[in-house]
Amino acid sequence: MTNPRSNFTRRCALIGGLGLSAAALAACTPGGTPASDDSASSDGGGDGAITFWHYYGGAATAPIEALVKRYTEETGVEVDIRYIPFGDFNRTLLQAATGDGLPDIALVNAFDTALFADSGMLLDLSDRVTEWGQQDSYFAGPWATTQVEGATFGLPHVADTYALWTNTAALEAAGAKAPTTWAETEEAAIAASGDGTFGLAFCGINGVEGATAWLLRFLAAGGDVTEFASEAGTTAMESFQRLLQDGGISEGVLTWNEDDTYTQFRSEAAAMMINSASYLTSLAEEAPDLKFEVLPMPADAINVSWLSAENLTITSSASNPDAAWELLTWMQQPEVMNEYLPDRNKLPVRTDTAEDEQWQEPIKKVFVDQLEVAWAPDEEVAPASAEIFTAAQLAMQSVLSGSTSVDAALTELQKATDDALGA
Structure with missing residues (x-):
């Protein structure tokens, strides 16, 4: 050095x-x-x-x-x-x-x-x-x-950090409880969807920003960002695939940045969103009557949030x-x-x-x-994190758009990760 x-x-x-x-x-x-x-x-x-x-x-x-x-x-x-x-x-x-x-x-x-x-x-x-x-x-x-x-x-x-924002009235109307696990989050998102609204919103736009929500799901399943072709990778990808197929999320997530995600939640077009603390003041000013609760990120194998x-x-x-x-x-x-x-x-x-x-x-x-x-990525992964996260978003996008199978997307993601790390 x-x-x-x-x-x-x-x-x-x-x-x-x-x-x-x-x-x-x-x-x-x-x-x-x-x-x-x-x-x-x-x-x-x-x-x-x-x-x-x-x-x-x-x-x-x-x-x-x-x-x-x-x-x-x-x-x-x-x-x-x-x-x-x-x-x-x-x-x-x-x-x-x-x-x-x-x-x-x-x-x-x-x-x-x-x-x-x-x-x-x-x-x-x-x-x-x-x-x-x-x-x-x-x-x-x-x-x-x-x-x-x-x-x-x-x-x-x-x-x-990132958390799960929930519209308490929307979840109550859907008969869903405040979720603490990813399984419960899927159930609540599907139950709260309908009539042009969706249960869960998150940023899935092209690039690094759009990988955060899926990576959170992957990490919660016990994933290691150097090993995407794994059980955790399959669990996370199939989870998001189910959410789309069962109506819990909109195809629009692939075009939404974090501001768009916030807009979906603020306007009550989404009952829940994955987002950071950055929107607390905006929501208080722009939707003062919205009854909401912020919950820790859902757990699976582990409890994990994202450091920004x-x-x-x-x-x-x-x-x-x-x-x-x-x-x-x-x-x-x-x-x-x-x-x-x-x-x-x-x-x-x-x-x-x-x-x-x-x-x-x-x-x-x-x-x-x-x-x-x-x-947060460790010092070995951090210099290549932008390449890895971008590839993760592309893998998620290919699965949610129906152009690639889960296995094929994870295989391609693993290859991109290995290349980025020089493995």
């Missing part, structure tokens, strides 16, 4: 995998110049201020900008914060690395931390963390995403890593995060932060409690 040439080669491979232009790839050659595209040529050193890149768009931009502004007001330290759209973020960061144009701080997806660390782009924070001594204050799942080969390459920033999280990292070319570290640790304070998190509809990553009374509200507590069982 410390070999400069291997890190250089790794960065070029990653950039090539993202499909950049020939001009961008030329920047990977020894002595090459970085691409001239504005999104990647910004000087990470800035004017002496701490440079901070993130991908929080829409309503999420203002809270992160307000947070760093507060830091400047309290400390006098300037922070040059820059928003890069999520779809462009990894590409921009990798491209910037070829020309030493990285920022001081990069907020990265938790699943991508190992990928960037492996490419030599992130600073090893292990010694700083040991001296800081607060690593035991974090939930195990978020903290694990910062670890690569026993070293720490980031600090968790925020988290989210971001990590704060310091890049290996940071102009002032000490100043960057001061900002990172300031942002980790419970009193700071408990003011910031409600504006983000996100969950705390630290157990001491989660002790605040706002997280003891019944609905929020369901999501927080699931941090104890929230799954």
Whole structure:
């Protein structure tokens, strides 16, 4: 991991995998110049201020900008914060690395931390963390995403988990009880469907996002994401196949993102949905009369939820890593995060932060409690997770569309997974 040439080669491979232009790839050659595209040529050193890149768009931009502004007001330290759209973020960061144009701080997806660390782009924070001594204050799942080969390459920033949202009136009308297992969820979804409504909604759109619900079903069956051609794979695929054939879900799930899923539930077109905590505020504002309950993700062989999280990292070319570290640790304070998190509809990553009374509200507590069982890919799988999850969605899509049998879809998914892992 410390070999400069291997890190250089790794960065070029990653950039090539993202499909950049020939001009961008030329920047990977020894002595090459970085691409001239504005999104990647910004000087990470800035004017002496701490440079901070993130991908929080829409309503999420203002809270992160307000947070760093507060830091400047309290400390006098300037922070040059820059928003890069999520779809462009990894590409921009990798491209910037070829020309030493990285920022001081990069907020990265938790699943991508190992990928960037492996490419030599992130600073090893292990010694700083040991001296800081607060690593035991974090939930195990978020903290694990910062670890690569026993070293720490980031600090968790925020988290989210997934749960089963239920319209209590719709389930009562269908004579269905609040489900706790996947078998009960299937029964409730089928019972609550009819007259243009469906029992369960989830995101199944093409790409990584659309794999989450099926992967949750697969993991609950005891699945291992390196072994899809398995009993757990069959159980999960046949479960979703039954839901479609028996009317419990709509074929529309294959076109819905998480916002669409929320709309189906809010408008009462779906009696249940699988979704994250991100929609709590929206639902309270947009459907104040809707009676709903949030339940832990249904169990099968195990209880499991999904971890969605971001990590704060310091890049290996940071102009002032000490100043960057001061900002990172300031942002980790419970009193700071408990003011910031409600504006983000996100969950705390630290157990001491989660002790605040706002997280003891019944609905929020369901999501927080699931941090104890929230799954994230380990450091071996994480760098290939986007390829694997995309292939999982395609397998689910092929089965639900009727174009492929369960066995054939799982066989193809296994091959894609093996290829992604280099097995």
